[in-house]
Amino acid sequence: xxKPLAAPELLLVSQLLPSFQAQPGxxxxxxxxxxxxxGFIPANAVPLxxxxxxxSRAEVHGVMTYYHFFRSTPPxxxxxxxxxxxxxxxxxSEELWAxxxxxxxxxxxxTSADGQFSxxxxxxxxxxxxxxxxxxxDKLHVRMNEAKFKTVLAKLGSAA
Amino acid sequence: xxxxYVPCDSAALAAGAxxxxxxxxxxxxxxxxxxxxxxxxxxxxxxxxxxxEVLTPQGRMAYGPVSPEDVPGLFEAGFLNGGAHALSLGxxxxxxxxxxxxxxxxxxxxxTRPLSLDDYAAHGGWVGLKNAxxxxxxxxxxxxxxxxxxxxxxxxxxAGIKWRTVLGTTSAQKYVVCNADEGDSGTFSDRMTMExxxxxxxxxMTIAGLAVGANLGYIYIRSEYPxxxxxxxxxxxxxxxxxxxxxxxxxxxxxxxLEVRKAAGAYVCGEETAxxxxxxxxRGIVRAKPPLPAxxxxxxxxxxxxxxxxxxxxxxxxxKGAAFYKDFGMGRSTGTLPFQIxxxxxxxxxxxxxxxxxLRELLFDFGGGSRSGRxxxxxxxxxxxxxxxxESQWDVPLDxxxxxxxxxxxxxxxxxxxDDTANMASLARxxxxxxxxxxxxxxxxxxxxxTRGMETxxxxxxxxxxxxxxxxxxxxxxxxxxxxxxxxxGMTPYPVLSALNHYPADFGLExxxxxxx
Numbered sequence: 292x293x294k295p296l297a298a299p300e301l302l303l304v305s306q307l308l309p310s311f312q313a314q315p316g317x318x319x320x321x322x323x324x325x326x327x328x329x330g331f332i333p334a335n336a337v338p339l340x341x342x343x344x345x346x347s348r349a350e351v352h353g354v355m356t357y358y359h360f361f362r363s364t365p366p367x368x369x370x371x372x373x374x375x376x377x378x379x380x381x382x383x384s385e386e387l388w389a390x391x392x393x394x395x396x397x398x399x400x401x402t403s404a405d406g407q408f409s410x411x412x413x414x415x416x417x418x419x420x421x422x423x424x425x426x427x428x429d430k431l432h433v434r435m436n437e438a439k440f441k442t443v444l445a446k447l448g449s450a451a
Numbered sequence: 452x453x454x455x456y457v458p459c460d461s462a463a464l465a466a467g468a469x470x471x472x473x474x475x476x477x478x479x480x481x482x483x484x485x486x487x488x489x490x491x492x493x494x495x496x497x498x499x500x501x502x503x504e505v506l507t508p509q510g511r512m513a514y515g516p517v518s519p520e521d522v523p524g525l526f527e528a529g530f531l532n533g534g535a536h537a538l539s540l541g542x543x544x545x546x547x548x549x550x551x552x553x554x555x556x557x558x559x560x561x562x563t564r565p566l567s568l569d570d571y572a573a574h575g576g577w578v579g580l581k582n583a584x585x586x587x588x589x590x591x592x593x594x595x596x597x598x599x600x601x602x603x604x605x606x607x608x609x610a611g612i613k614w615r616t617v618l619g620t621t622s623a624q625k626y627v628v629c630n631a632d633e634g635d636s637g638t639f640s641d642r643m644t645m646e647x648x649x650x651x652x653x654x655x656m657t658i659a660g661l662a663v664g665a666n667l668g669y670i671y672i673r674s675e676y677p678x679x680x681x682x683x684x685x686x687x688x689x690x691x692x693x694x695x696x697x698x699x700x701x702x703x704x705x706x707x708x709l710e711v712r713k714a715a716g717a718y719v720c721g722e723e724t725a726x727x728x729x730x731x732x733x734r735g736i737v738r739a740k741p742p743l744p745a746x747x748x749x750x751x752x753x754x755x756x757x758x759x760x761x762x763x764x765x766x767x768x769x770x771k772g773a774a775f776y777k778d779f780g781m782g783r784s785t786g787t788l789p790f791q792i793x794x795x796x797x798x799x800x801x802x803x804x805x806x807x808x809x810l811r812e813l814l815f816d817f818g819g820g821s822r823s824g825r826x827x828x829x830x831x832x833x834x835x836x837x838x839x840x841x842e843s844q845w846d847v848p849l850d851x852x853x854x855x856x857x858x859x860x861x862x863x864x865x866x867x868x869x870d871d872t873a874n875m876a877s878l879a880r881x882x883x884x885x886x887x888x889x890x891x892x893x894x895x896x897x898x899x900x901x902t903r904g905m906e907t908x909x910x911x912x913x914x915x916x917x918x919x920x921x922x923x924x925x926x927x928x929x930x931x932x933x934x935x936x937x938x939x940x941g942m943t944p945y946p947v948l949s950a951l952n953h954y955p956a957d958f959g960l961e962x963x964x965x966x967x968x
Contacts, residue, residue: 315732316732316733319730320713358717358734377867377869378636378637378794381868415634415675417461417675418461419791420462420793420800421500421799431464433462
């Protein structure tokens with residue numbers, strides 16, 4: 292499932308390690324740093340992280356898989372997050388969620404066949420007064436509607 | 452040179468504030484007009500974002516919501532001198548939505564630039580900390596006790612009692628932890644505070660540190676709030692170089708430092724003990740209590756844990772005194788709460804008012820009714836674990852005790868409005884689904900009960916023996932309420948049962964006299 296960790300990526304993980312080894316509770320900050328650098332946390336990095344942090348592989352695996360934010364597979368070129376929490380539901384987020392699935396041809400936590408988009412549900416972006424909210428990569432969108440959503444996705448899709 | 456203000460709050464950015472700034476600069480440059488655009492925090496009137504303010508001799512004049520296409524027209528209308536335009540809102544301070552508020556904690560919001568130490572100091576910042584430095588620790592704790600400040604995160608536990616407990620311990624290492632894992636849908640006051648007035652939180656945490664003898668504080672911020680994380684990190688660095696944090700806080704001889712910890716998308720980490728586990732680098736699994744975190748908290752040491760708004764309320768208490776703060780509110784709910792009006796509402800935003808106003812005032816006097824124009828059907832108060840409040844209860848004063856008495860919670864002050872197209876059975880099912888998704892798995896009622904709950908609600912919709920299924924669901928909710936380790940499983944029944952009790956028709960049931968939760 293995971294692509295093998297290429298040597299430069301392995302090197303990067305081992306370079307990151309020393310900054311976090313002395314930090315109390317350093318595993319989460321380290322995992323964030325790895326994901327920031329690589330876009331995901333490859334399964335083959337787990338033994339290296341475990342050894343570096345003086346933890347068992349099971350502990351590292353447990354933490355990685357417990358938190359929704361960490362991904363063990365590379366994301367698509369663009370990550371589309373649709374808020375599905377109450378304030379967004381009250382203004383049509385479920386319709387947007389269904390639209391995203393049909394436009395991208397993938398479900399939750401999946402990547403479109405062309406590798407361009409990963410679709411993620413998110414439970415609150417803190418933009419509840421201007422719902423529904425969608426985040427695409429780093430860009431936030433509020434008062435999203437189906438026409439606007441389609442245009443934004445089409446623009447990104449053709450630019451890639 | 453004319454000064455303009457365009458917010459940098461992420462809700463303003465999401466509405467296109469940066470594009471408006473670019474358009475303003477481009478137009479001004481093309482026409483040889485000198486303008487200075489300051490990026491302030493947001494007033495919290497989100498239906499008006501991007502809100503552009505112009506500094507005039509009369510005060511700040513507001514225009515909004517402004518799109519880049521409106522910019523040439525605004526210049527033609529002479530908005531730089533406060534000229535009339537279709538988007539004109541008059542003097543910002545006199546916009547009724549703002550004028551009717553009692554902004555204590557949010558006094559600077561929308562006025563100052565978030566990272567400007569000068570702006571913060573010029574608007575009453577650091578006064579509380581300076582007063583605290585001049586007092587002994589027990590006196591500071593007494594002020595917080597006397598103010599009646601209760602935890603704004605949901606549980607409403609008196610903050611001063613936690614502080615007193617930590618102060619009374621003899622451990623060499625103590626911590627202050629700020630719970631900024633604001634995961635409740637319908638809330639954004641923590642996000643606004645961290646993005647818009649970060650020094651207020653730093654000041655509140657530093658006062659807590661000095662008061663209980665802690666030299667290190669952590670701010671646990673959700674990963675969904677990248678702007679808040681960035682702003683807090685910068686603010687900590689700037690505050691430290693200015694001597695408000697570090698080895699010798701304002702010459703007090705006491706050290707206090709702060710560190711931001713980024714969460715990773717687990718809702719249950721908003722529960723305080725799960726959050727401690729997460730900061731310790733583990734899976735965010737709820738701990739059994741006792742021991743209380745005030746005695747054995749982070750890394751086993753005495754720890755003050757408060758949420759963002761609780762800690763952010765401390766500077767004004769220390770600046771103006773416990774008596775000043777206590778004058779606001781009603782009964783045992785003292786002070787103000789930043790209510791957040793969200794969802795299907797015309798004028799969504801932040802309303803800071805003393806406890807005791809009614810939901811009806813928030814929904815109509817402030818919110819202006821539903822955004823869709825349809826009748827409001829149900830209002831969820833206090834986040835995803837809060838009850839759905841039907842119209843018959845909209846006149847009950849928003850006060851911790853009054854809400855508890857009707858089986859609801861004020862919680863974090865989030866208010867989500869649903870119009871009459873909402874299906875309450877499907878929202879009840881969603882509450883169970885969310886619990887199943889976010890349960891840490893430690894206790895059975897939450898881990899298993901949430902999934903059984905979804906199935907039972909589905910069967911109420913389809914099975915022939917509806918009444919038996921309803922009985923089962925109530926039984927299950929009773930087990931979750933009384934048998935769960937924390938509020939995740941223990942409060943999921945609130946939205947479920949309130950939906951069932953007040954909107955039986957949505958479950959295909961006949962209306963019956965309403966029993967309480």
